[in-house]
Amino acid sequence: MAYYRRVGDVPPKRHTQHRDEQGALYFEELMGEEGFSSDSSLLYHRGLPSAIVDSAVWEIPDAATTPNHPLKPRHLKLHGLFPKESWGETDVVTGRRLVLGNADVRLSYAVSTVPSPLYRNATGDEAVYVESGQAVVETVFGALQAKQGDYVVLPTSTTHRWIPEGDEPLRAYIIEATGHIHPPKRYLSRFGQFLEHAPYCERDLHGPGEPLTATGTDVEVLVKHRTSRGLAGTRMVYAEHPFDVVGWDGCLYPFTFSVHDFEPITGRVHQPPPVHQVFEGHNFVVCNFVPRKVDYHPLSIPVPYYHSNVDSDEIMFYCGGDYEARKGSGIGQGSISVHPGGHSHGPQPGAYERSIGVEAFDELAVMVDTFRPLELGEGGVACEDPAYAWTWAGRRAGGTP
Template identity: 70%
Template sequence: MAYYRQVGSIPRTRHTAHRKDDGSLYYEELMGEEGFSSDSSLLYHKGVPSAMVNAREWVPGDQNTVPNQPLMPRHLKLHELFEGKPTADTDAVTGRRLILGNSDVRISYSWVGTTSPLYRNAIGDECVYVESGSAVVETVLGALEVSTGDYIIIPRAMTHRWVVENGPVQLYFIEANSHIGPPRNYLSRFGQLLEHAPYCERDLHGPTEPLLREGTDVDVYIKHRGDGPNGIVGTIHTVPTHPFDVVGWDGCLYPYVFNINDYMPITGKVHQPPPVHQVFEGHNFVVCNFVPRKVDYHPESIPVPYYHSNVDSDEIMFYVDGDYEARKGSGIGKGSISIHPGGHSHGPQPGAVEASIGAESFDELAVMVDTFAPLNLGEAGAAADDGRYASSWSGRWEGDK
């Protein structure tokens, strides 16, 4: 996100001496993407950012997946994974459970009740949606408050932790193997969000002051590539001084928060396709919002989606709040995920098309991820499957005969 910010104490000229009150140097670190060829920020540390005193293995949860085979649309009931179970000891790093994944993106979910360890995802950016609750995300560049309806984008390899004092906090994790940012068609060639974009820079909230923490022999959990399930492994680095020792930074790479209620939906005379709902994109996937909105104003328009075949993508819809006109009668409600895989034509439930005619607005809130490679089921995805959704269009099922 090429939007320059400057926080705390920095020297007038980059890569020049920046000294403490006692005359010793702060340690400058460049955090950058794509090998010095994309967005970056310069950080000024009290301690040496490369220093470490120990390393040991960490297993970052069950990362195994199985194919969606036989190919089926599915309904996952995420709330049942945690409802009625104690969450006081669950944190946002070690407590997330894998729902779906492929080589481009992984979708996880958790109900969080306690503060996480320090964490760094060295595989890709994270986009986390706060379904409910509130927390403070402390990062090496500063702290960000998040609450219901917020997305937070955390760049790859940025050390952070989730501070939770009043749980549970329900979190929906979208972990990329790439970077995540606004869709390219929303941006000028210089990186500014354009007038036709459904949000602008003033809707994005980044750190405003340094976050200084003291500590010695501090553990940092790192998720990274390696010879593990789906190529994912973990390591814990013990560092001699707290990594939140940055007195100042500037640049265009930093975490930021965007609230779904600040998204301005694009509507039309007849039904608009899913790309008008796009909010972020990564390599081989997009993230879309479906928010409360006025709908089509042609006198004979059909507001719910037409039946469509996902030729190139899997469509994953996370239902957050409101009424879901196209899915009525399917059993889907708050906390549900619908999986409509590539190769399966899908659309409204029986009766939903006729019932929607004449509607002037939809009161629905959902987060959709479309991927351009098939998604496999994680352990939590398999556990949350209701086993009946495929029959919701026909009213009958003979798959177990």
Template identity: 75%
Template sequence: MPYYSRVGDVPAKRHTQARQPDGSLLREELMGEEGFSSDSSLLYHVGVPSAIVDSQPWEVGDLATRPNHPLVPRHLKLHGLFENAEWKPLDPVTGRRLVLGNADVRISYVWAGQPSPCYRNAVGDECVYVEAGTAKVETVFGMLDVGPGDYVIIPRATTHRWVLEGHAPLQAYCIEANSHIGPPARYLSRFGQFLEHAPFCERDLRGPAEPLVCEGTDVEVLVKHRGAGPSGILGTRMVYATHPFDVVGWDGCLYPYTFNVADFEPITGRVHQPPPVHQVWAGTNFVVCTFCPRKVDYHPLAIPVPYYHSNVDSDEVMFYVGGDYGARKGSGIGLGSISLHPGGYAHGPQPAAIDASLGVQEVDELAVMVDTFRPLELGEAGIASDDGRYAWTWAGRGPLTP
């Protein structure tokens, strides 16, 4: 996070005695990035944060991927992955299905009807987009209320759990990094404050407001961590002597927070603006953008839909979550769809969409885009949800081979 926060009670000086009302010492934990050289927070625990009583393997699920070969653009229909009531016994962590992935980032999708176990991703930060449903995300830093349109940013190694509200499924699009995720550097001053040209600022971000203290013994925490093997990721089920949610106060610049797409202020121009104006987050070798409802290009000869473009250094993934994305009309893409446009392939609007866009003054669309700078491969859910026809929609015919 780019700015300092303080929640609950902390001592006047760091690394000094902090005591409970009964006089017993609190245990201070420094949670920090990049080996004491970047953002950190100090957390004050009632119990001992290192006290585990068991550790067993946990199978993290199918993380195998297959190359996008032969190279084609793809349409993945994610809603079909969770038909009927198959989502009801699933939770937002263990129910995730891998759609796309590479060495830098994994994109998963889930419909969930049950609360998750306590969970910690020690591989990288997570950026979870809530497509539908509401929940409380309980963390060692406190609680976050989340709902449709929220990005939930959870720093690496933050113990948390998802507690669902209501009877509808929680539909979540999960971006798991092997790095940290945060606002793009160009939005921030050298001291970390949002600059005037940024499309959102500190007022739009919501972090925990008060501590969350839970009691319990022998509490299981699922830990995803780095290791050997094809995916480089392993899982462990740790059992803690006391509940990990025992932090009575903390302060610092590292903590989970949320941002809602309704608070993103679109940047527009007389002619079509390139995708970087829609950027929200950045990780190592990938970016996340949000295409929101907005006024569009106002030059008298403007073409509001994107021009054809060949992003020679990146794969582009669009997840369509609201409104009507005009550039894809006629392709079969709708809400809950993903389009994958790989590097090495020039992509752009469906031909009929260009003429249909002329004279349009604003668009009602909502999409989450992930651009990766290494090629993406297909996970089991990506293979299962591929419509098999999207690549030929620009030409209106194909394939030529049986």
């Protein structure tokens, strides 16, 4: 993201001496992507950012997956994963449950009312969608305010923690990449500025406004990372608090973006899913379906046509409004529909006809399309509605009406 930001106290020239009022040097840290060849930021610490005093194994949440075999569409009810009595016992980091995943992206869900530990995901960027509730997300760059409808985009290896606020539990839908998450290239100029046809722009991205400058010693940070055998976790104990940053500048930092600031693109006839795209990663895209006026051709059919995902799995998370195409399927708030490559899908029976003449849709959904098959995580297996696959035919498994 080539959008420059400067926060706190930084020197006039990079890689030069920067001292406090007593003359002590601050320690400059470059945080950058793709081996010094992509976006980066420079952070200025009071203490050594590399000084650790302990390292031990952390058992990460269950990351095992099960193939979608035999192949079928699925309906996952995420709100059933966290009963109310568990909200004060789990946090958004250690309590998240894997719903779907492959080698490129993992989709998890968490509900919590308690702060998380300090955490760093060294496997890839995270885009966390806040379904409901609100939180302060403290990061090494500063704090972010997150509320319902916000994406919180956290670059790889950003040390942070989640602190829920208010009376409502924080419900978080976590999109975790193996790599980076960024705006689609077609929205950007060759220099990185958002173009006029993009459905959002730099004004809609909200980064930290000031550093936290926290103090402390022997501070534990949970780190998720990769090994030759897959994902692993480590508890690192830092000699000084990682949030001892007095200032930073650059083009790499966490930010929030509200789904309510996404401006929908519509047309006379039904527009294909790429018009809804908000982010992309390696082998996957993220799309927003927001309240909007729909097709205005006099003979238009506003709900989607039936379609086969030849090259991708389509994952829709329903998080607001009334999704017309899925009426009669059992899908509601907090549902995920899994429509895999190799299966033709579309509106539920009756929705095709009912949509004729409709002028607007009041719906809110986050879609992830992947270009490699997704498998079910333990959370996905635990909350599946087994009747969904047969709802188009109006029958149960095995053909019983």
